[in-house]
Amino acid sequence: MEDTLVIIPAHNEESTIELVVKDLRSNGYxxxxVVDDCSVDSTAKLAKNTGVKVMSLPYNLGAWKATQAGLRYAHKTNTKFAITFDADQQHLAKEIYKLHRYQQNEKLNIAIGSCLSRGSLARHVAWKFFRTLSGVKVQDLTSGLxxxxxxxxxxxxxxxxxxLEYQDVGxxxxxxxxDISKGEVNVKMHDRTVGISRIFYSWWAVLYYMSYTTVLCLSKLAKTNKLISSEVKE
Structure with a gap:
């Protein structure tokens, strides 16, 4: 599928990166x-050994900005489709076809792989809160697939x-x-076996995430209300 670029943001994923690449290749990708987010382990070396393209960032920018670096590469190379795919083996390459099929059938700009069975109580509380606050009708807000x-x-x-800091509500x-159209399709995912979630590894991290995203949602809401008010006056 040469018209599709699979982007894998990776930070210290030496234990899984080769397995993730192998999974993708065995399914035709x-x-x-691989966007190496300034790993301090052998992630970049192991990725290069598999023969895939590797972009090494000079500083640790975080998962979203590493993903954006990959998207900018896709834009520069005139790529037709880009798949964002986690480096920790949570995502399954065999599920990608569901996104392809759903996007084509529904004529969407974005297809999101949704797996509501995963995650902690904190994750589900955050999802519900931000769906209500933002008005974004996406069930699995933090899916990276x-x-x-x-x-x-x-x-x-x-x-x-x-x-932006996270690949979610913002x-x-x-x-x-x-005016980008989007939709969700149910996919299977594995539970995380190594590493930790950047957002949901502790209640303090959850608090920071919720505070950051709340401010983002409120600022967007205020901007929208101001625009509506100006249109009414006109």
């Missing part, structure tokens, strides 16, 4: 870019997207601003 078409790739390559709010 050979156009793969997504398929973007060229229009969505172009939007997420912009400098506005660089201001990204979805930005995409809504540019």
């Amino acid at each position: 050979y156009n793969i870019l 997504r398929m973007y078409d060229k229009k969505a790739i172009e939007v997420l390559s912009r400098k506005e997207a660089s201001l 990204v979805l709010l930005l995409l809504r601003t540019f």
Whole structure:
């Protein structure tokens, strides 16, 4: 599937990165870019040994900005579709076809792989809270398994997207601003066996995430209300 680039943001994933690449290849995905987010282990070396493309970042930028670096590469190379895929073996390559099929059938800019059975109580509380606050009708807000078409790739390559910290509500709010269509399809995922979630590894991390995203949602809501008010006055 040469028209599809699989982007894998990776930070200290030496125990899984080769297995993830092997899984993708065994399911027909050979156009793969590993974005090494300044790992201090052998992630980049092992990825290069598999023969895939590797982009090594000079600083640890976090999962979203590493993902955006990959999306910018996709935009620069005029890639038709980009799949974002986790490096920790939670995502299953055999499930990607569901995103392809759903996106094509529904004519969407984005297809999101949704797995509501995963995650802690904190994750589900956060999802429900931000669905209500943001108005974003996506059930699995933090899923990193997504398929973007060229229009969505172009939007997420912009400098506005660089201001975001997570690939969740903020990204979805930005995409809504540019009239990007999206939908969810149910997929299977493995439970995380190594490493920790950047957001949900502790209640303090959850508190920071919720505070950050709440401010983001409220600022977006305020901007929308101001725009509506101006239109009414006119």
